[in-house]
Amino acid sequence: MAVLKVKFTKTRRDKLAQILWILNWLSVVSGIILFSLGLFLKIEIKKRNEVMAKGDINSVPNMLISVGVIACIINFLGGKICYDCSDANKFSRWKLVMLPYIVCTFCFTFCILVGALMCYTMRNELEESLYLGLRDAIKFYKDTDIPGRCFLKKTVDMLQIGFQCCGNNGFRDWFEIQWVSARYLNMASKEVLDRLKSNVDGKFLVDGVPFSCCNPSSPRPCIQYQLTNNSAHYNYDFLTEELNIWVKGCREALLDYYTAIMRSIGIAALLIWLFELSVLIGVRYLQTAMKNILLLGDLEGESDGWLLENSFAETAKYNINIIKNLGKANQISTVSGMNDPNINVQNTNCGKTNVTTKCIPAAS
DSSP states (O other): OBSSOEEOOOOHHHHHHHHHHHHHHHHHHHHHHHHHHHHHHHHHHHHGGGSSOOOSTHHHHHHHHHHHHHHHHHHHHHHHHHHHHTTTTHTTTHHHHHHHHHHHHHHHHHHHHHHHHHHHHHHHHHHHHHHHHHHHHHHHTOTTTTTTTTTTHHOOOHHHTTTTOOSSSSGGGGGGOOOOOOGGTTTTTTHHHHHHHTTOOOOOOOOOGGGGBBBBBBBBBOSSSSSOOOGSSOOTTTTTTTTTTTOOHHHHHHHHHHHHHHHHHHHHHHHHHHHHHHHHHHHHHHHHHHHHHHHHHHHSOEEOOOOSSSSSSHHHHHHHHHHHTOTTTHHHHHHHHOOTTTSOOOOOOOTTTTTTTTTOOOOO
């Protein structure tokens, strides 16, 4: 029994073909939107490429870009097919193409759904990439005179100012690394030498942060050094007073930023998937209705259209049997010796071996 069978008159078939022609052109626009969203996300990731570890974070924008290009091609072809389906004579040249086209379009719409879901499942990979990238960027913050790293100080400072953040997980990350270059340390100073000797690794560690961590909205002048020393500043309590530096870590700030972008892109991709799926359903109805009208021979009469010719269970069973029997078409059964040309061949006794004359087999 056909699934969701609908009866179509000549007028309804023509209207359906015209509507699908328009919807396919709208689908071309949706493909351009997918391409643009993927390109936008790729550019945004590339902007902060220096503070991200290499990984699979570009898989989502690359997939959106690919799906967008394929959408434009497939829907452009679909618009041509639906336009010709308004004429039964023109449809005859597409009837062998439409079913493979529908199958390919179904796989394509599934890829859109996968791309939309990936926008929501990418958070963990993005978080790990940001953690490792920011850790290395902060570690090399002081290396302004080393080729390949000299740009990291500016990158981190602009990042902390732009996203109102400080450090990787928080401002305390700066306490654990030497972020002041040795070229700016007075090695003749006893205080500097004492700090270097007090550390096992010989690093100059201070409870301070770079200027880019300062919050310009704070009424108090920025306190960058000796943040944990209450006696170093007048009327200052490290534990109770709200610090005038950014408290949020840059990893959290960037993760929130990219999560918001990907959530919006995911919603847009889901809406486009639903739209493409509705167009695909309409094309399937048009294909079955036109196929049946050709079988009936009455081009002006009524015809049935459906999503599946048989029930879901029968269709699934049929496809499973096709998969199971795949590759068995050219095999020869040898059960009980059947169909084997080398078995049950009647041998002719040509007599003794010393007879030189040849034995001529009797005609059957």
